[in-house]
Amino acid sequence: MIKEQRYEMILEKLSNSEIQSLEKLSLDLNIPMTTLRRDLADLEARGLILKLRGGAKIISNNVVVEDKFENKVEYNIEEKKRLAQKAVKMIKANESIFLDTGSSTFYISKLLDPKLNLTIVTNSIYNVQELAKNGHTNVYLLGGKFTSITGAILGYEAIEALKNYFFDKSFLGVNAVDKNQDIFTTSSEHAQIKVEIIKHSQKAYGMADSSKYNSKSFYKFATADELELIS
Structure with missing residues (x-):
């Protein structure tokens, strides 16, 4: 899976919940923990998410993910x-x-x-x-x-x-x-x-x-x- 696809999956997952634990994100999205941490750091640098101790959340409902x-x-x-x-x-x-x-x-x-x-x-x-x-x-x-x-x-x-x-x-x-x-x-x-x-x-x-x-x-x-x- 390429990096951009992982980012989209992470954002979509976070948009459906207030806070997600790293363990749950890693398990649900089948992303290794080390890769997930790097992805979350990049998404945080872009101003899209906030990393928390052991978890992450989308910064606000104003972050748009793709819909059908x-x-x-x-x-x-x-x-x-x-x-x-x-x-x-x-x-x-x-x-x-x-x-x-x-x-x-x-x-x-x-x-x-x-x-x-x-x-x-x-x-x-x-x-x-x-x-x-x-x-x-x-x-x-x-x-x-x-x-x-x-x-x-x-x-x-x-x-x-x-x-x-x-x-x-x-x-x-x-x-x-x-x-x-x-x-x-x-x-x-x-x-x-x-x-x-x-x-x-x-x-x-x-x-x-x-x-x-x-x-x-x-x-x-x-x-x-x-x-x-x-x-």
Whole structure:
């Protein structure tokens, strides 16, 4: 198991309990105690957890861990629809756009008018299904590793494919925005994709409903200077 996967498992476990003992974490997650101590030290240095004598706890409920797409798309629906409406107004006919994974970007795919004749690239199977249902024909899905929790295509192949594109506008999912306007996602794999999308976009936007603010998550991938937040 790679380090990033262990970190995600630890954070998810801690998010479900006030305090977890090191022994229980080690046993439940099948992580050797020496490795667990190093992982917890790194997570504490990032400001995500607090190490205690013989245990650990997440610093606050404002640390965001990944949830299933099916759950996220049903949460804060009206606000996400309003964000999507703002995003759609920024898109002009015949542009090339990227739609990232996430519930807010999914609502963009529901609202886009096929008459705009857009070229749309995405790494979300949910976006592809919605765009096809609504009559869009110039839709491209990145190849790579499928992640069932978010419905995302990630990994080396997806990153390499992105190097062949340039987008007029891209719309990225955001998991958390802290008080310094640093922008976070929940895994290194999602972060790597988002960084590459920003590099290959004339203008990049982050979709951040009110629940995303004053919180942190696992990986910082941008600042508000690099990614304009639609909120």
